[in-house]
Amino acid sequence: xxxxxxxxxxxxxxxxxxxxxxxxxxxxxxxxxxxxxxxxxxxxxxxxxxxxxxxxxxxxxxxxxxxxxxxxxxxxxxxxxxxxxxxxxxxxxxxxxxxxxxxxxxxxxxxxxxxxxxxxxxxxxxxxxxxxxxxxxxxxxxxxxxxxxxxxxxxxxxxxxxxxxxxxxxxxxxxxxxxxxxxxxxxxxxxxxxxxxxxxxxxxxxxxxxxxxxxxxxxxxxxxxxxxxxxxxxxxxxxxxxxxxxxxxxxxxxxxxxxxxxxxxxxxxxxxxxxxxxxxxxxxxxxxxxxxxxxxxxxxxxxxxxxxxxxxxxxxxxxxxxxxxxxxxxxxxxxxxxxxxxxxxxxxxxxxxxxxxxxxxxxxxxxxxxxxxxxxxxxxxxxxxxxxxxxxxx
Numbered sequence: 341x342x343x344x345x346x347x348x349x350x351x352x353x354x355x356x357x358x359x360x361x362x363x364x365x366x367x368x369x370x371x372x373x374x375x376x377x378x379x380x381x382x383x384x385x386x387x388x389x390x391x392x393x394x395x396x397x398x399x400x401x402x403x404x405x406x407x408x409x410x411x412x413x414x415x416x417x418x419x420x421x422x423x424x425x426x427x428x429x430x431x432x433x434x435x436x437x438x439x440x441x442x443x444x445x446x447x448x449x450x451x452x453x454x455x456x457x458x459x460x461x462x463x464x465x466x467x468x469x470x471x472x473x474x475x476x477x478x479x480x481x482x483x484x485x486x487x488x489x490x491x492x493x494x495x496x497x498x499x500x501x502x503x504x505x506x507x508x509x510x511x512x513x514x515x516x517x518x519x520x521x522x523x524x525x526x527x528x529x530x531x532x533x534x535x536x537x538x539x540x541x542x543x544x545x546x547x548x549x550x551x552x553x554x555x556x557x558x559x560x561x562x563x564x565x566x567x568x569x570x571x572x573x574x575x576x577x578x579x580x581x582x583x584x585x586x587x588x589x590x591x592x593x594x595x596x597x598x599x600x601x602x603x604x605x606x607x608x609x610x611x612x613x614x615x616x617x618x619x620x621x622x623x624x625x626x627x628x629x630x631x632x633x634x635x636x637x638x639x640x641x642x643x644x645x646x647x648x649x650x651x652x653x654x655x656x657x658x659x660x661x662x663x664x665x666x667x668x669x670x671x672x673x674x675x676x677x678x679x680x681x682x683x684x685x686x687x688x689x690x691x692x693x694x695x696x697x698x699x700x701x702x703x704x705x706x707x708x709x710x711x712x713x714x715x716x717x718x719x720x721x722x723x724x725x726x727x728x729x730x731x732x733x734x
Contacts, residue, residue: 352382352390359400360599361645364407367414384417395473395600401425402471425470431524432470436463438526439477440559442496447562451489453479454553456531457578458604460565463558465607473600476515476527482546483532490516493528502707511704512536538680538693539664540577543627544570552619569619572608573629575601576636580669602640609637609646621655630656630663674725698725 351368358365368381382390391397401421404410410418439459446453455463455477462472481489490504498516512533518526533541534549552567566574579601612620624633634656640646667679677697681690705720706712 348382348386349390352386355382355387356390356394356396356400356599357643359404360396360603360643363403364409365404366409366412384414384420387417388420394598396603397421398425398428398473399471399600399603402467428473429468429470434520434522434524435526436469436559438520442493442528443560443563445492445496446489447560449488449492451481451485451492452562452564453481453485453489454549455556455559455563455565456480456534456571456574458600459559460556460571461604461607463556464554464565465604465611469558472604476529478529478531480531480534480546480549486514486530486532489530490514493530498526498528501710503703512541534574535577535581537577537581537669539669540574540581542689543629567619568608568612568616569623572605572612572620573623573627573633575604575608576633577629579605579636580632580666597639597643599643602636602643605636605640606644606646609640609648617649617652621652624656625659625662628662628664630660631666632664632669634660635666700724 355365355368388397391400401424404413404421443453443455457478458472458474459477462469462474466472479489487504490500493516497518499518500514500516502514504514513529513531513536516528516530520526534544535541549566549570550564552570553564554567556563556565565571579597582601583597624630634653637646637648637653637656641648665679669676669679677693681693699721702714702717705717705724706714708724709716709720711720
């Protein structure tokens with residue numbers, strides 16, 4: 341990438357952040373106000389690419405369109421944003437209709453999943469659900485409800501490339517999807533633990549999450565989602581996990597943060613009551629997530645100008661020496677396993693993690709590498725370990 345292209349990409353990134361923070365931001369120019377970006381602006385292509393990468397195209401449009409600054413943006417770019425907003429809004433309406441019907445089917449069968457992450461926040465915190473870009477809906481059920489839920493999803497036309505019995509003792513989730521008559525893809529990420537990351541998977545129990553769950557009337561009278569304290573903790577953990585994973589197969593860099601994850605944290609922080617913050621602080625300490633939360637809060641404040649309560653920041657900082665280290669989410673797979681073992685207090689769980697890492701079920705290995713040739717299993721086990729030793733991003 342040459343210097344001009346690099347400057348345009350950087351300008352696009354900064355402009356997207358500025359609009360999310362302030363709303364009304366004029367298109368950059370030498371005559372722009374002193375408190376706004378000045379000089380040559382980004383190309384329209386770079387602006388759209390940056391917004392798409394961060395999952396905030398509709399959010400950018402919604403923040404900018406009602407302001408006088410909208411008219412200062414290039415006409416072609418405004419048309420592109422309007423077209424994308426219309427398409428995404430229609431798609432989201434159809435996805436929401438399917439999700440409501442699916443949740444009603446599960447409820448009628450006596451299964452009451454907790455809605456998590458993007459879908460829950462889209463229908464409870466965002467001004468309009470479509471503004472929270474998402475590729476799937478995360479549903480959390482009890483372990484004994486995973487198989488019945490899977491059967492109900494399959495009865496509604498959902499299919500998975502994986503086998504539930506191959507994943508149940510190693511992973512904590514499975515993905516189901518279908519395409520409707522409009523060729524829109526609907527995806528359900530079915531969880532029986534709150535996270536597929538071992539550091540977080542056992543940090544919560546189903547009982548405590550259900551006790552703190554809150555209703556989501558937009559998705560049905562009996563539908564519930566994580567309470568705000570749990571949702572904020574999970575948002576920080578989810579953001580940290582993905583920010584420190586490789587950007588792509590074989591790439592020597594971390595994926596980095598996406599603004600949509602930080603905006604989730606921003607909106608949750610704005611919605612939290614004093615009672616919510618007190619609960620959050622207790623949970624962060626009990627689950628040893630202080631450093632992960634501080635890291636996420638710092639980045640959110642830098643990107644979006646979010647204010648976090650001083651007493652909460654002080655409490656997290658005061659007990660951070662007892663927290664799970666950020667290094668547990670960095671490095672290659674083996675290094676992350678070792679860090680996880682160091683952060684795990686139970687020897688029984690440590691031995692279980694080592695066993696599951698070295699000798700996952702054959703069905704899992706066959707599903708992971710998309711083959712049914714059992715004679716390849718020894719080679720596939722070696723391949724998996726070799727991939728875990730691959731040099732981490734620098």
